[in-house]
Amino acid sequence: MSVSSKILQKSESFYNAYERKQGGDPISTHYCPGCGHGIVHKLIAEALDDFGVQDKGILISPVGCSVFAYYYFDVGNIQAAHGRAPAVGTGYSRANPDSIVICYQGDGDLAAIGANEIIQAANRGEKMTVIFVNNAIYGMTGGQMAPTTLIAQRTTTTPLGRNAENEGYPLRMSEIISTLEAPVYVARTKISDTKSINATRKAIRKAIKAQVDGRGFSFVEILSACPTGWKMSPRESEVWIEEIMAKYFNPGIYKDTIDTRQPKIQQKLIVDPKDYHELLDISTASLSSLEGVLPVPPVQEMIEEIKIAGFGGQGVLSLGYVMANIAMGHNYEVSWLPSYGPEMRGGTANCSVKVSHKRIGAPVVAHPTTLIALNKPSMAKFENEITSNGIIIYDNSLIDTAPQRKDVQVYAVPATELADKIGSTKSANMVMLGAYAALRGYLDTAYIEWAIPQIIKKKKLQELNIQAFKTGMEHIKELLKKCVN
Ligand code: SF4
Structure with a gap:
């Protein structure tokens, strides 16, 4: 040429x-x-x-x-x-x-x-x-x-x-x-x-x-x-x-x-997936001791986009964090994106969790497939953003009006009331985790019960949280039974 x-x-x-x-x-x-x-x-x-x-x-x-x-x-x-x-x-x-x-x-x-x-x-x-x-x-x-x-x-x-x-x-x-x-x-x-x-x-x-x-x-x-x-x-x-x-x-x-100038030799950082558990403060010793004891179900082809919203102090961000960690333990790709800003100052708090069988490009959830609403302003804010055929799980101890959408599945869970009965309102978020796991069905129950105390390390809340999780699961099972009957 x-x-x-x-x-x-x-x-x-x-x-x-x-x-x-x-x-x-x-x-x-x-x-x-x-x-x-x-x-x-x-x-x-x-x-x-x-x-x-x-x-x-x-x-x-x-x-x-x-x-x-x-x-x-x-x-x-x-x-x-x-x-x-x-x-x-x-x-x-x-x-x-x-x-x-x-x-x-x-x-x-x-x-x-x-x-x-x-x-x-x-x-x-x-x-x-x-x-x-x-x-x-x-x-x-x-x-x-x-x-x-x-x-x-x-x-x-x-x-x-x-x-x-x-x-x-x-x-x-x-x-x-x-x-x-x-x-x-x-x-x-x-x-x-x-x-x-x-x-x-x-x-x-x-x-x-x-x-x-x-x-x-x-x-x-x-x-x-x-x-x-x-x-x-x-x-x-x-x-x-x-x-x-x-x-x-x-x-x-x-x-x-x-x-x-001498060339800068930059080494590519290769991270062993197990190191993520350490970074996220999940004890690797416990993980390895349970390896093979708690086999997780195979990864399904799915993309789940979850929005969790409520007041600051209701454990909104930690619920998302626990969910993302548990899904990661099931070998899914995950992202967890807390929302920070003026809304965190005593107003609504929310976080986005993505769970997918394939790599996640961006952690933003604009149209959730699941909405977990823990207070009224959150329901008002996100109800219309949920995809058709999505799921809304809402705490009807605090939200007295059911969502209006007819093209989504709606489940009322009195999470705060149930958590109160167990002994601490603070575990309402784990009630919601139980409800979510029962409805979506891709996470292993035994694994979740094992993982909760690994992720939330406050000793006095560990038993309570597991109990709250089981309560949420039971509540949904009862609801579904009633629907069948
Ligand atoms: S407005 Fe932008 S595109 Fe147009 S001349 Fe200026 S720099 Fe170029």
Whole structure:
């Protein structure tokens, strides 16, 4: 293949068709005419091709105009919360030391909400490359002032121009990051003409190669056009980069210690599943002594999404935690996601538990297959979210109105009253565990009775909790018997 035809060929690290909009143009990006993102994407994709690391590449896209980068790059893609790309990149890179992690960030994402994330990741020398596209404005949200907006630059939030007295000075991120010990390569480039694009290409390649060679953290800031936010034509934007932007944000190599830095050897962490029991504070000694004594039923093909909700103090989070641990002991994939926030301050508390025969992508439960409601506000909040044919188990000692849904199965369990009779209201959550286990039937009763004291270690509650669990089971069995009769 001739050099010219290779140059014109689309990079293999791009998808053949961009399917952001069904029925839309599959070869165009969503960026505005004259926007710099497309050029930066191309330079990254070519570098990944040329270093032969497409299959190891992980692109972490930000919140901002480039949020949809995952529609273009045919590599592993993760979309991070605003400003959190370096934190996500840290986790990915440490768990997968062979990967090539590229955090792609804009100036609002990196220099405002994510300023601490980037400084800390750079300071730790994480094995990643950060591509920082600086267009001195918030593009996606309509052209507001960014930390990199220049003095006197007009934006929708600085209609008279940025004023240092009011808004401070534009942050020079390359200069800040280059003062840190750990980064091996820090450069600022611009894309305003062919020459500067070539210089950017060189910088991106150098930064990615540093990572391929295991040298650590590399950072390339690129002054890039946002004609829409700047209210200029693409040509005017190029001139503005040259004549205004590059005067304040001087292009150059701010740090290059690649050749003097030894490669960082990062070992992949291999965790024995048994170690999870230790991490979760379940005695491994007890587990091994019972191995084979309590065989668990085989894993069924199922995806169960459970929402448990009630007041803080009702054991909502611990019920979810116990359920997740028990299901994990049955060899299911599980997740447990407690909800924190203002609602925890004396209001409703909730947690989400997922149990599945296959790997779980995200722990969020938007449409539960089972709702366990321990108070009235929780029922009101989640009743309509449950899937059709799902199950609602509610504590009718505290909830005096039955749910209205006709397309779900509803079971009233006076958990608080039953727990009171046993000796402690606190064990109402374990009554609900019994009810749940009896209804769903995929968890082994003997295993649960053994596991409860392993997970909830308060001695005085152990017997009580097992009794509460049995009571919940019995209650459901009685209910079901009555239905049959
Ligand atoms: S708003 Fe600016 S940064 Fe966003 S796509 Fe348009 S030109 Fe590019």
